[in-house]
Every structure is written in structure tokens, then in C-alpha cells.
Amino acid sequence: MKLAKLSFYLVAIGALLLSTVSVSSFAAVVDGERNADGTIKKWHRIEVVFDGPQVDESSAVFRNYRLDVTFTSPSGKEYKVPGFFDADGDPANSSATSGNKWKTRFAAGEEGEWNYKVSFVTGKNVAANLSGGTGGTAPDGETGSFKIGPQDKSGKDFRAKGKLEYVGEHYLRFADGDYFIKCGVNSPEVLLEYGEFDGTPGHENDLYSPNIKDWKPGDPTWANEKGKGIIGLINYLSALGLNSHYFLCMNAYGDGKEAWPWTGMDNIDVYDVSKLGQWEVLFTHFDRMGLMVHFQLSESENTNYLEDRDGKGTFSDARKILYRELIARFGHHMAVTWNVGEENQAKGEGFHVPNTHAQRKEFASRIRALTCYQDHITVHNGPGGVFDDIFPQLIGYKDYTGASLQTLVVPRKNMLSNHDEVLRWVEESAASGHKWVVAINEPWWGRRPNNLVDLIRKDVVWGALLAGGHMEFYTGKDDVKHIDYAVHEDCWKPIGHAAKFMNEHLAKDIAGMKPNDDLAIGDDNWALANEGQVYLLYLKNGGEAKVDLSNAAGTTFSVQWFNPRTGGDLIDGTPKTVTGGEENVSLGMPPSTPGQDWVVLLKR
Secondary structure (H helix, E strand, O other), X not given: OOOOOEEEXXXXXXXXXXXXXXXXXXXXXXXXXXXXXXXXXXXOEEEEEEEEEEEEOOHHHHHHEEEEEEEEOOOOOEEEEEEEEOXXXXXXXXXXXXXXEEEEEEEOOOOEEEEEEEEEEEOOOHHHOOXXXXXXXXXXXXXXXXXXXXXXXXXXXXXXXXXXXXXXOOOEEEOOOOEEXXXXXXXXXXXXXXXXXXXXXXXXXXXXXXXXXXXXXXXXXXXXXXXXXXXXXXXXXXXXXOOEEEXXXXXXXXXXXXXXXXXXXXXXXXXXXXXXXXXXXXXXXXXXXXXXXXXXXXXXXXXXXXHHHHXXXXXXXXXXXXXXXXXXXXXXXXXXXXXXXXXXXXXXXXXXXXXXXXXXXXXXXXXXXHOOOOOEEXXXXXXXXXXXXXXXXXXXXXXXXXXXXXXXXXXXXXXXXXXHHHHHHHHHHHHHOOOOEEEEOOOEOOOOOHHHHHHHHHXXXXXXXOOOXXXXXXXXHHHHOOOOHHHHHHHHHHHHHHXXXXXXXXXXXXHHOEEOHHHEOOOOEEEEEEXXXXXXXXXXXXXXXXXXXOOOOOOEEEEEEEOOOOOOOOEXXXXXXXXXXXXXXXXXXXXXXXXXXXXXXXXX
């Protein structure tokens, strides 16, 4: 066995001070944030950094080397984590393209002593495979250990809650037991076409300048204070209460055409390690500010791009390596969605060839095999309102954990409403025995949405939530260029209000609640409930609230109101409590503006 220099990096957000501790004759542990007893903090990023072959960005590097590290927890659970080439170890700041640093990133959720073992193999196209290759090159075979202690984060920081994973419910769950209700941002899809990322041509002036003021001292930057605009943007969205952002990480030959992980649009084998290092700074800030990282892995116009260029059947080596590189570099983040493709069954010219059902399944299975966590894996339909060409064939397939719906804000004749469409896939997936996390991820509207704020809030936001689903909002035709997000603040605010309400008051209860609109007496009223325990009612047009409590005889419930238009604290109802046992129990009138929409929460 060749000796190799091995380091662990735990890079805490905003922490740059490093210390080194020897763990064997050839290894050192380096971290930026430890507990007082020297343990690495739980759910904080660990980077295992190896001195390996001295190489530069080239096709051979990304195809012909494969690094994996298997971590074993104190209880004996194993996590196999892919690794990657990282030039000089700090390319985000240096823009280096060559070096001998190879890394694996991981977030450990169990306190105590962990062990690891390294696999580093070579061979033609070995990175496209899950096994095989020739070992013996350092750091292959190296082992070591480290200790994990408690974390100290709180508030929005997702590290306070731990990894968000699929647990067989319609809601993803954090490691601390709280469920997550997504209410986020779908636009612009070209978030990563940012002028201060390396290798992002034509965007010198796309700096999210209106959000530079939202950057705060102590927030991250890279390469001599770059990144303040996009980091400030995440602060802005988080302050509004939004908890997710959808974006394309590969839009070659698509609408934007300038967001990709490579050194050039057609260099599909050569990854830009400095750009990817800068993306990592951004996604780390997502964790800190409480936003899910929603990766859209292909665009409608380039659905078949990698297979066409690579010439390797229906699942190209280039796509397999793309999945490996992205998961290796970013899969450790606390809240991740891997979306196989945008508008994935739409058809057009060139690379605009729909994936087959077999491809979609194969793609999801490869993603599942590469991630050591139960990350959310989904796929997006399109054109808007067309669902039956894609989702029925995937219902029950275990490697998909949800549906990503492109709906229409105003459905056409004979289409289901947004509420009923979400409800359809919630119920059909439950009937299959494999529940899906169902989200509206692009409620299509071809014009500016600001004049439709009431419709969006009622039919899309609360329509999805009361059907047992989630949502992100799409702003229309300015989706494919950079925008001042504040232009659509009237849309973002009620989404943020909904996110705050749902995650503050229902994070522990939501998985046991089911859509049952019959419980909400009256037209255009919806209900989500765990009967006898908790009821959520949405009154689309206000008026007196009435609820069926016939299955809760003798149980007393508190009655509180929430204003979905302005947000804020819960308001005690009049009456403050009601007792179950009747089919038509009055909860009284809204606290104000009785003709507007209101939310009512009943808890035992």
C-alpha cells in the first residue's frame, strides 16, 4: 500500500480558521469548526482531502479515475460517498485548473467515532460505472477515523435539523423529526448564469446588483470579494420566508444556454472545478439560510443532448458522470432535490427528444445508487397541464419519491384545478403503496404575474398545500433572464407567509394529516386533517367557518386564524375553543375582512 497524505476538512460556513490533528503516520485532520472537546460538529460538512495524481482538467481525469470513500458510523451503518478532483484544493478562490487534490464531502449525523476506507481506481470510463477498475494508486485502501459531537446551530440553519430525507410520506423529514413543507422560488431558472462565476460567458453585468445591499459582513464570498450579489439574493429570499429555489444546472442548447458545470457548452467531459467550487459556496449559503437546493438536471431542449454527443445508447457515460460529479460535490447539503428533467416529455427539434419511461427509471436508479442519503428524486412534466404521458408509468417505482408538476395558473377547459391535480397524484401514489412528495414546480403563466396575486395565492399556493402538496412559483417569460426579484415581491410575500405558517405550526403534525375537503363546510373551502387531532381549513372567499367534527366527539380544540395575505401571528378565534361531536360546528367569522381568504387551525 502506498502511503498518502490524507486530510479531513470540515469547512464551516463563514469559518476559515483551520487546525491540524494527526490520526496516523500518514494522515491529518483539519477542520474549521470544532466543539470544545475537539469533536467535529454533527451535520457540518466534512471534506476528506487526498494527495493523489497530479493532473489537470481533462476528459481523461473525469472519465478514467473513480474515488469513493465508505464511512462507517458508530452504530455500524455504512455510507458510500463518491469523490472528485479539486485541482489545488481551493479552486473557488484560486481559479486553479490543475493540482493533486482529490476530495470527498460528507455530513455525519451520528455522534461518536466514525471510520472510513478509501477506494481509488483507474480504468477507461471507470467513472461511469459503479464498480470495477484497477486499484493500488494512492490513496486507494487508506483508512482512518474521526469523532463527531453535537451541533450548535439554531433557527433557519438547516444544520440545526439535519439531513432532509424521504421517509415514505408525502413530506420529507429532517433528521430531528420535523417535516418540511416546501414553498419556494421557481424563477429565474437561470440562477447560475451569474457573472462572477468562473466560465460563465456573456454575463459580466449579471451580478444581482439590487441584492448586493442584502449581503452582510460575515457572509461568504470568493476570489477577492466576488459573489456578494447572489449571496445577498439568498438572504433576501430567506428573509421573505421562502425555503427553496429551483434552477437549471445544465441548460446547454436550452433557453439560457450558459449554465453548465463544464469548461464549455460542448466540453461535456471536462468539468470546471473552480466554477463548481463557487457553486458550492452558494449552496452552502442555501443551507445556512434555510433554502432547499433544487437541481434541475436537464432542460426540455437538451433532454437528449448527452446521449447524442456521447453516442452511447440510451444512457450515456457522459450523463452517468454528470450525476456522479454533481452528487459528489453537492450531495452532502442538508436539503436537496434531484430533478431528472424539466418538461421531460415535451418534443421539439434537435436534442429536444423526450426521455422514455425506461430512461427515466434508469436515470433515477443511478442517482439513488450514487447518493448515500434518501434524497428526494423527481421529474417534471411539460407542456403545462399534460401529465398522463409521464406520471402514471412511474407511480410505484421506488427510486422516484415525487412528482414535479407543471400546471397552468388558469387551467383550460376539462383540466383539473391546481388543487385537484395535486390531490390526484397524492392519492394515486398513496394507493400504489409508495407515497410521493408532490409539488407544483412551474405553474405556467406566460405573462407577468403581479396582477394575479390573489389567484396565485388562492389556487396555486394554498391549493397545493391543502391537497397535501408543496409548491414553487414561476414568474413567466422573464424566467430565462436575470431579474430584480423585488419586481415580483407581491408574489413572493404570500408564499413566504405560507412557508412560515406551515413549517412553524405543522412540522410535527403534517405527515398524519390527509386532504378531506368534505370536512370544510361550504363552497370553495378545503381541509387537511388528522381527524380528532388537528384540522387545517382554507376559506377561499372567507365567510363563516364551519367544520365537520363528528369523528371527534368530546374532544376540545383551540381555534386560531391566520391571514394568508399579510402573514403574522395566529389570532385567537371567537369562539376560542370548540368541542367535537357534530357534523356542522361553527368556528365563527374571520377576525377582519370577512370576504377575503382566511386559514383556520384547530388543534386538540
